[in-house]
Amino acid sequence: MKNRTLILSALVAGAFGSAHAAEDLSAKVEKLVASSFKPGEGQDMSRLAQDETQKLCSKYRNNPPAKDADAITKRERATIKYPDGNKLMGDWKNGEKLAKGGFGMRIGAIEPDPAAKQKGGNGGNCYACHALDPKEVAAGNIGPSLTGYGALRGASDDIVTYTYDKLYNAQATVACSSMPRMGHNGILTPAQVADITAYLVSPESPLNQK
Ligand code: HEC
Known part of the structure; x- marks a missing residue:
C-alpha cells in the first residue's frame, strides 16, 4: 500500500x-x-515493446485513419505463412484441443511457466473471447460467436483461406483487431492454425452440429 x-x-x-x-x-x-511483469526462465519480454502496428493502434485508439489502416493490413498480410504443402485444412480434432487450451506464453503469472512448457505447448485460448462448441458454457464475448461457423458459411476455398488468414494474423483484415495474431506472434504454428481452421470449417466438427 x-x-x-x-x-x-x-x-x-x-x-x-x-x-x-x-x-x-x-x-x-x-x-x-x-x-x-516477473520474467520466467526463457520468457520473451520483448513482447512488452510495441511494434509499428501496435504503436499506430495505440496512437489512434484502435481507430486509425483509412490510410494508416491500409498500411497496417498490408504489412500484417505480408507476414502470413502457410503450412508445408499449403494444406490449410488440418485435423479438426487437434484443432478442438488447441482452441480449448489456454496454456502458454503467460507473463506476470504468480509462478511463471517453466521454459520447457512455454515451447510448443500453447493453446489458442479461443473461449476467452468466443463461443464455439454449443456444449461449452464458459465462453467469452469480446469476439463474435463462432458456433455453427462452417454450417453457416460452407467450406469453399475462399472461406478456408479467409479463416486461416484470420487466425494467423487477425490484423491483416481488421487493422486494430483485439484478437491476438496467433501465427505471426508464434503462439501457434502454421500446422496448428490449419488444425483450428478445420475445427471451425469442417462439417464433422462439433461446432457445426445442430
Ligand atoms: C482476446 C480476444 C480474442 C481471442 C483470444 C480470439 N479472438 Fe477471434 N476475434 C476476436 C475479435 C475481437 C474479433 C472481431 C474482430 C476481427 O475480425 O478481427 C475476432 C474475430 C474472429 C474471427 C472472424 C469472425 C468472422 O465472423 O469473420 C474468427 C474466425 C476468429 N476470431 C477465430 C478465433 C479463434 C479460432 C481463436 C482461438 C485460436 C480466437 N479467435 C481467439 C477476439 C479474439
Missing part, C-alpha cells in the same frame, strides 16, 4: 512537474507496467 502511494505520488509529480508532462507520464507508466 505504502509503495503504491509512493508510486502514485511520483506519477503525479511527473505529470505536473515538467513542460513535457504527458510524455514523462506515459514513459513512467510504461516503465511501471514493464517492471510489474
Whole structure:
C-alpha cells in the first residue's frame, strides 16, 4: 500500500512537474507496467515493446485513419505463412484441443511457466473471447460467436483461406483487431492454425452440429 502511494505520488509529480508532462507520464507508466511483469526462465519480454502496428493502434485508439489502416493490413498480410504443402485444412480434432487450451506464453503469472512448457505447448485460448462448441458454457464475448461457423458459411476455398488468414494474423483484415495474431506472434504454428481452421470449417466438427 505504502509503495503504491509512493508510486502514485511520483506519477503525479511527473505529470505536473515538467513542460513535457504527458510524455514523462506515459514513459513512467510504461516503465511501471514493464517492471510489474516477473520474467520466467526463457520468457520473451520483448513482447512488452510495441511494434509499428501496435504503436499506430495505440496512437489512434484502435481507430486509425483509412490510410494508416491500409498500411497496417498490408504489412500484417505480408507476414502470413502457410503450412508445408499449403494444406490449410488440418485435423479438426487437434484443432478442438488447441482452441480449448489456454496454456502458454503467460507473463506476470504468480509462478511463471517453466521454459520447457512455454515451447510448443500453447493453446489458442479461443473461449476467452468466443463461443464455439454449443456444449461449452464458459465462453467469452469480446469476439463474435463462432458456433455453427462452417454450417453457416460452407467450406469453399475462399472461406478456408479467409479463416486461416484470420487466425494467423487477425490484423491483416481488421487493422486494430483485439484478437491476438496467433501465427505471426508464434503462439501457434502454421500446422496448428490449419488444425483450428478445420475445427471451425469442417462439417464433422462439433461446432457445426445442430
Ligand atoms: C482476446 C480476444 C480474442 C481471442 C483470444 C480470439 N479472438 Fe477471434 N476475434 C476476436 C475479435 C475481437 C474479433 C472481431 C474482430 C476481427 O475480425 O478481427 C475476432 C474475430 C474472429 C474471427 C472472424 C469472425 C468472422 O465472423 O469473420 C474468427 C474466425 C476468429 N476470431 C477465430 C478465433 C479463434 C479460432 C481463436 C482461438 C485460436 C480466437 N479467435 C481467439 C477476439 C479474439
